Amino acid sequence: MTTVQTATEPYNLPDERGHFGPYGGVFVAETLMEPIEELRLAYQRYMQDEEFVAELDRDLQHYVGRPSPIYHAERLSRHFGGAQIFLKREDLNHTGAHKVNNTIGQALLAKRMGKTRIIAETGAGQHGVATATVAARLGLECVVYMGEVDVARQAPNVLRMRLLGATVVPVTSGSKTLKDALNEAMRDWVTNVDNTFYIIGTVAGPHPYPAMVRDFQAVIGRESREQMMAQTGRLPDALVACVGGGSNAIGLFYPFIGDTAVKMVGVEAAGDGIETGRHSAPLSAGRPGVLHGNRTYLIEDDDGEIIETHSISAGLDYPGVGPEHAWLKDSGRAQYVSITDTEAMEGFHTLTRMEGIIPALESSHAVAYAMKLAPTLSKDQQILINLSGRGDKDINTIAVREGISL
Amino acid sequence: MSRLTAKFAALKKAQRTALIPFITAGDPDPEFTVPALHALVKAGADIIEVGVPFSDPMADGPVIQRASERALSHKMSLRRTLDLVKRFRQDDQDTPVVIMGYLNPIEAMGYEAFVDEAAKSGVDGVLTVDMPPEESSDLLSLFERAGIDPIFLLAPNSTEHRIRKMGELGRGYLYYVALKGVTGAGHLDLADVDRKVRQIRELTDLPLAVGFGVKNAETARAIGTLADGVVVGSALVSKIEAAAGHSAQALTEIADLIASMRGALDAPDSNAV
Numbered sequence: 001m002t003t004v005q006t007a008t009e010p011y012n013l014p015d016e017r018g019h020f021g022p023y024g025g026v027f028v029a030e031t032l033m034e035p036i037e038e039l040r041l042a043y044q045r046y047m048q049d050e051e052f053v054a055e056l057d058r059d060l061q062h063y064v065g066r067p068s069p070i071y072h073a074e075r076l077s078r079h080f081g082g083a084q085i086f087l088k089r090e091d092l093n094h095t096g097a098h099k100v101n102n103t104i105g106q107a108l109l110a111k112r113m114g115k116t117r118i119i120a121e122t123g124a125g126q127h128g129v130a131t132a133t134v135a136a137r138l139g140l141e142c143v144v145y146m147g148e149v150d151v152a153r154q155a156p157n158v159l160r161m162r163l164l165g166a167t168v169v170p171v172t173s174g175s176k177t178l179k180d181a182l183n184e185a186m187r188d189w190v191t192n193v194d195n196t197f198y199i200i201g202t203v204a205g206p207h208p209y210p211a212m213v214r215d216f217q218a219v220i221g222r223e224s225r226e227q228m229m230a231q232t233g234r235l236p237d238a239l240v241a242c243v244g245g246g247s248n249a250i251g252l253f254y255p256f257i258g259d260t261a262v263k264m265v266g267v268e269a270a271g272d273g274i275e276t277g278r279h280s281a282p283l284s285a286g287r288p289g290v291l292h293g294n295r296t297y298l299i300e301d302d303d304g305e306i307i308e309t310h311s312i313s314a315g316l317d318y319p320g321v322g323p324e325h326a327w328l329k330d331s332g333r334a335q336y337v338s339i340t341d342t343e344a345m346e347g348f349h350t351l352t353r354m355e356g357i358i359p360a361l362e363s364s365h366a367v368a369y370a371m372k373l374a375p376t377l378s379k380d381q382q383i384l385i386n387l388s389g390r391g392d393k394d395i396n397t398i399a400v401r402e403g404i405s406l
Numbered sequence: 407m408s409r410l411t412a413k414f415a416a417l418k419k420a421q422r423t424a425l426i427p428f429i430t431a432g433d434p435d436p437e438f439t440v441p442a443l444h445a446l447v448k449a450g451a452d453i454i455e456v457g458v459p460f461s462d463p464m465a466d467g468p469v470i471q472r473a474s475e476r477a478l479s480h481k482m483s484l485r486r487t488l489d490l491v492k493r494f495r496q497d498d499q500d501t502p503v504v505i506m507g508y509l510n511p512i513e514a515m516g517y518e519a520f521v522d523e524a525a526k527s528g529v530d531g532v533l534t535v536d537m538p539p540e541e542s543s544d545l546l547s548l549f550e551r552a553g554i555d556p557i558f559l560l561a562p563n564s565t566e567h568r569i570r571k572m573g574e575l576g577r578g579y580l581y582y583v584a585l586k587g588v589t590g591a592g593h594l595d596l597a598d599v600d601r602k603v604r605q606i607r608e609l610t611d612l613p614l615a616v617g618f619g620v621k622n623a624e625t626a627r628a629i630g631t632l633a634d635g636v637v638v639g640s641a642l643v644s645k646i647e648a649a650a651g652h653s654a655q656a657l658t659e660i661a662d663l664i665a666s667m668r669g670a671l672d673a674p675d676s677n678a679v
Contacts, residue, residue: 027536183462
């Protein structure tokens, strides 16, 4: 086991070429090497640019509504009789999830780089909506790729994107879900590299995306540190966040990596159960490989072909995971667990009924794990859950699962 | 001297342009591939690129994507692709074979096992679309030991620095992707190709093959005047798809297309086409 951080050796990953230990990197076709380098340089430059950072901060405050509050879920905590449960309310952001923290940042970067056209991939539609939203605001053309299967199961978000002026392109290749949408967005990018900026929605893809998306999402963890100190006088004992690609989890974890007393738990989607093979949990049940521009844990068969994944939550339905999570797992700094569809539904209902907060199905996985963890801790300990999104978008899925006609 | 290097040297001496067809292994079914490779050679192919199907072919257009899906539906894999090459080799020890695909199946098989098996199967070169030289050092040293040539891609936006680097690390030939886009896309701008090819030639002595957008005898001929080799992929795979499983018809059609390109490349008068 490698220790991620000691007192004398601060955590400073990724390296120059985007590696987190053996993970990450740049694995793309030659035509994308030059635009990726252009993006890396722009990202490096503007993250140091006071004007850019000030504009980003202003937008996060006045457009997104940051800082998002931290809420002490007292009734829920009492119910489980263990640790105090706190929620980081990313569901209260404009567009209803953490995704917008990143799309605002990347869109401002696109504008600085003189790109006039934005493309994105989306699974549940949250990243697509967050991208269409910022494209509308900045007056940029926007094309969103979405698997045909997801277009059907996330109809309200498809309409939202279209109302915002985006073109939604259903993807019919492969398994017709998020991974195929990502493939198609890559194909668009390679064809239109001169005027197009690809806003990737998670901490995956070739370097600099995993680091850049993390840096835009790290506002979640920075605020959380300050707010927990202000509200409780200390840092939480455990952070819990759901992991699909892993952007909300990294956003929360990253500013705490050096606080080794703070336990970090990523919750993957176990779908019907890891043992059934129908899941979306590469860190729990996959192995390392290369997909979508980086080396990371993947769900694949013996021949290295990517296998279709399953989760009740479209946002977690992805066969890979951000390379930094792969590294945090191997290094032991973070722990990764999984929660089934059924357990996530229990988490969903419990939070909704006990606190009057309807969580996204993605975030419900984190809630469900915290419900298991809380009773094992004492009342003076604290768990902070990243409530990454709100659940309004999921009511159709829930109605179908529970046999309710709307 | 590798089979690829020897082939390009012989062609240069004869003042001929290499004709390099691409088909996906196992498309439309595994039984088709070996006879198809022989038919392509008979029709005038100098080198053959065999595509390894992958579930997520990010750099390919719809034609090659569908070929991958058809092959995967028959459980085609990297190992089985190597088996097909081995069978082809039993009757053809002269034609260089390059396998072209994505990195993940190689990662899954393991670098050493893959290189070992590829060498035993008679593979001459390996082109891994999503493995730029920056990430390739482990695989390159294994290739060198096994006598397999790593083939690198160059693109219209490759910088001078990168062209030099590929020139140093590549063996056999370099593959210039003549347009920004996926396989089978768009139309070639010959003036652009000409300009870039001249730049590449100033920076490296490796033979240069050009592909992406070569659709018929006419474009093959035009590209042939600029490059050492012409790669044709999607146009061939479209014929296989159109034949919808009628193997005899597909074999005839791909052989006819290659023969027409061969004729165009070898025509003495550049106005003949």
